[in-house]
Amino acid sequence: LTEDKQHKMSITYESAQRGMVTDVIYIGLGENGSTYARVDGSWVVGSIVNKYDYFGFGYEKYQARDFFKLDLDTVDSMTVTLGDMVSVIEAERTLEVTSDGKEKILTDFTLGGKTLDSAAVTAWFNSMCNVAAEDLTAETPAGSPYMTITFDRNTANHKEMTLKIWEYDSSFYISEFAGIKVLVNKNDVKTIVNNLTAALESTAQ
Secondary structure (H helix, E strand, C coil): CCHHHEEEEEEEEEECCCEEEEEEEEEEECCCCCEEEEECCCCCEEECCCCCCCCCCCHHHCCCCECCCCCHHHEEEEEEEECCEEEEEEEEEEEEECCCCCEEEEEEEEECCEEECHHHHHHHHHHHHCCECCEECCCCCCCCCCEEEEEEECCCCCCEEEEEEEECCCCEEEEEECCEEEEEEHHHHHHHHHHHHHHHHCCCC
């Protein structure tokens, strides 16, 4: 897309993860008559299909399938309920000015007054973000959740968000986050719990 053949469009929307976000998109007409678009900051150009249901897919094909997505920087505390165990991990942030005058935010995570290993807490959090859901589900989970994590956030909107996980069958759990229920592999949940245990038992070096 050359500058003389493109139009600039700004889209502002509310993201559950990042709050209010503005994306800039450049749109232009190619020499072959097709419409192309590029997101600001990227050199990847995509073709725009004029019809939403061009391939005959229903809405469910486009619906988000995220198991869990949040930015750790937006989280002030995490209350984890796993069986009879309730753990509250709090984030304490301080601003540091480096020798070259740049500002850097340092984050410590505490549990009942003990400072945890930040790398272990981050690894646990990222292990949740990296899980790929198997599929959407309309099933109503039975009984109490196997695990519940409530995130208190420092954002203007969605200041509290909750991830719930229920046991389902021999292969899957059901999880719900931001109103979306999905099936998640039991091995992925096992990894999350193992990483959580490692984080809770860790101590800052």
